[in-house]
Amino acid sequence: MSKSDKKNLVIVESPAKARTIEQMLGSDFIVKASLGHIRDLPSSGMGVDTTDKFTPAYVVPKDKQKILREIKKANKECSDIFLATDPDREGEAISWHIAEAMGLDVNTVQRVIFHQITPEAVSEAFETPRNLDIDLVNAQQARRILDRLVGYSLSPLLKRKLRWRGSLSAGRVQSVALKLVVERENEVREFIPTEYWSIEVTLHPKAKPQESINTTLHRLGSDKKRISIQTKDEAATIADSISKSSFTVTDISKQKRSRRPAAPFTTSTLQQEGWRKARFGTERTMRIAQELYQGISIGAEGDIGLITYMRTDSTELAAYAQKQARDYIEAEYGAEYLPKAPRNYKTKAKAAQEAHEAIRPTDITRTPATMRTYLNRDQLRLYTLIWQRTVASQMTDAKSETTTTEITAVEPTSKKDYILRNTASATVFRGFTALYTEGSDDEDEDISAPPVSLSAGDALTHVNTEPSQHFTKPPGRYSEASLVKKLEEEGIGRPSTYAPIVSTLVNRDYIERTEGRLTPSKLGETVSALLNEHFPDVMNISFTAKMEEELDEIARGERQWVPMLEKFYSPFATTVSTVLENAPRIDVTTDEVCQDCERPMVIKTGRYGPFLSCSGYPECKATRRIVTTLGVKCPNCEGDLISRKSKRGRTFYGCSNYPECTFISGRRPLPTPCPDCKGLLVAARGERAECSNCDYKGLISELDEEQVAR
Ligand SMILES: [Zn+2]
Ligand SMILES: [Zn+2]
Ligand SMILES: [Zn+2]
Structure with missing residues (x-):
């Protein structure tokens, strides 16, 4: 066989992606999957030489050796090799490791990049291969090594300093996430609800006694500020006075409001919306998105990627996608729903060079309805969200009008006057909301019915006055998605790292998920407090955000990775040894008090799991089981x-x-x-x-x- 008869070898990271691409490339290509990283830091030991430029000792794990052999063998039978892993740092590093492990020249090996797996995008990419981007590779290496340095230093330290029989470990970004969850829990715990009262007054217009209007006491006639009523007595006095009043409409004001559609999905907003709209955890959202990206069989067309790459912090749309969306909007909704020019969205996160496009359908003419038969329930749910969000982002604003009606109540004897208010909002033009509205994390939006038509000077009669008691509410606990949102706002973590954060913390028993809300365990609180005390930098949000920025700079070729690690590691290593030497061993404490001596109880782990033990041990040997009241x-x-817990731990x-x-x-x-x-x-x-x-x-x-x- 002459060289020209030989096939080309393509390597990607997953079998699903390999199958889709092989179909598209045709018979001249063989596509193999590496199943993720083929080479990595060893699973035991530090694997990084901290005395010599942080040289990593990469190994090919046992389960990857067979794959590596297969790829090498295939390469011998092929003429050209293309590395076509995902278009980000992780993908670049996977390709680099493959090239290194195969003994290829990393300076000349052909790297192929596409952000969507469609025949056009793939064939275009294969016509314009590039070299490996070593800056991206270095950014990934720096993160991997940084996380290894932190993990392999802090985990044994926790084991030495915490009296706890279970496994203990700590990661870099996860520890900051844990701290956020602990801080929120403390806010909830320390929150003291304050009582306040509102007074609702129902009236009907004298001219139209069959209709009624609901109002709320807003302020005293003599005041500009909203009234604040703290006690039941105060509320009762005012309510009594109002019920004896005469009522006149004194002001009607209208205010127009415009709402813009939300920007197309990034990884973070997709995860948030996946939770709000479908109650998908972040990892589930990413798994489904990956299936849609890697290729779904859609009848005669074969396998095709239905969405663009799902790890991105860009909100931009390709011009042709904007055009497709606009064509759809004009045809289905009409010209009123179509802005004069395509809408563009500024990418909020400081974009690294690999950030390319938002998550969108690869072809907007594939509506959710036409894809229904090819997708399972979860896939259809997520595809619909992505499709709607993308199209809605190209529609016109929604317009509403808020009408505020003020009614003055005057009590005849004291001449005291009160201003009552009704606020109603009506949609004037639906705009993008005709298709899609972003969910909210706090479902408190007040949608009131439009008021009966009234004019200034109209008289009303009293129907009912009802004082009601309220209490201020503590801040809400994080959901997985709102934690991701917070991490993104703080500049911690990147699209590829958000999803596993919570599950890692849950697996370590540091946090618990209840009805989708995150609470720290006592163990988590203790670990967080210990790290916070001794490693204020590692646990500091802006310090961690700055490290992420430096990793971005490495990816853009603006910073060297070894000096970056050096700057971090040498003070960190000093602190680690000081803490190992000097810090006392501590217990996992609780708020519970010993039944015998009133000292605080600590958590110990025994054969049958955790139990409470007196912190006065061995003087006091009291123990008891851990009881969690449910408030039911x-x-x-x-x-x-x-x-x-049963003896078996159930x-x-x-x-x-x-x-x-x-x-x-x-x-x-x-x-x-x-x-x-x-x-x-x-x-x-x-x-x-x-x-x-x-x-x-x-x-x-x-x-x-x-x-x-x-
Ligand atoms: Zn005791
Ligand atoms: Zn009972
Ligand atoms: Zn029942």
Whole structure:
């Protein structure tokens, strides 16, 4: 066989992507998958020579040796080799490792880049291969080594300084994320709710007694500021006075509002919206997005990537995608919904050079409806979100008009006057909201019905005055998605690193996920406090953000990676040895108090899992089991339901009056009573709630949010 008859070899990272690309490239190409990194730092030991320019000792792990042999063998039979891994630092590094491990010349090996797996994009990319971008590779190496230095120093340190039998480890970015969760928990714990009252007044126009208008006391007639009522007595006095008043419309003002559509998806906003709209965790969102990106079989057209690359912090759209969206909008919605020019969105995150385009459908004419038969439920859900978000981003603003009606109440005897308000909002033009509206993390939006038509000077009669009590609310705990949002705002983490952060912390038992909300465990709080005390830099948000920026600079070729690591490592290593030598060993403490001597209890781990032990040990040998009250009353008696562990470590729920009361449930009781029978609801699969007493079934998220948040 002459050289020209030989095939070309293409290497990508995953079998699904290999299959899609092989179809597109045709019979002259063989496509092999490396299954991720073929070479990496060793799984045991530091693997980095800190005395010699942080030289990494990369190894080919056992499970990758066979793949490497296969790729090498295929290469012998092929004429040319192309490295076509994903278009970012991680992908660049995978290609570089493959080239190094195969003994190819890393300066001349052909690297192929595409941001979407479509026949056009792939063939164009193969016509214009480039060399490996060593700056991108170095940025990835620097991150990998940095994380290794931190992890391999802090993990043994935790084991020495914490009295804890379970496994302990700490990562660089995860530790900062843990700190954010702990800080939020402290805010929630320290929050003191303040009582306040509002007064709702229902009136009807004298001219139209069959209609009514709901108003709220806004301020005293003599004041400009909104009224604040702290006590029940105060509220009752004012309510009494208002109910004796006469009412006149004194002001009607209208305000127009415009709302812009949200920018096309980045990794972070996709993860946030995946949670808000579909209750997908960040890793699930990324897994589904990867399936859509790597190729789905769509009938006669074969396998094709339905969305662009899902790890990006860019909000830009290709001109042809904007055009497709505009054509669709004009045809389906009409010219009114089409802005004069395509809408462009500024990328917020400081874009590194690999950032290319937002996450969008590769072809907008493939509507969710036409893709329905080719996608599973999750894929369709996410594809629909991406498709709608992309098209909506090219539509006109939504316009609404807010009408504020002010009614003056005058009490005849005291001549006291009160200003009551009704605020109503009406959509004037739907714009992009006809297709898609971004979800909100706090579902507090007030949508009031438009008021009956009134004019200034109209008289009204009193129907009802109702004071109601409120309490200020603590800040909400993070969801996985709102934590990602926070990390992005603070400049910590990058598109490729957001998703595993929470699951890593959950796997380490540092944080717990309850109804999608994140709370730190006692272990997590202790680890966070220990690291915070001794490693203020590593735990500092702006310090970590600055390191991310420096990694971006390395990726852009503006910074050398070895000096960057040196600058970090030498003070860090000094602190590590000082702490190892001087810091005392500590326990995982709790807020619980010893039943015998009133010293605080600490958590110990025994054969059957964690238990509470007196911190006065060995003087006081008191122990007791860990009891978590759920804030739910026992359905059989007056006791509290508590979470307990069986001897095998399974969690179950029982009554605090055990053994007198033998109530037991394997499923977690929920604080909201059954809407049908007021019986006990328990959590079921898929974030559902089921009644233990009747046939009621529902979604936990649809129950009263406030109560479920425990
Ligand atoms: Zn004690
Ligand atoms: Zn009971
Ligand atoms: Zn029920």
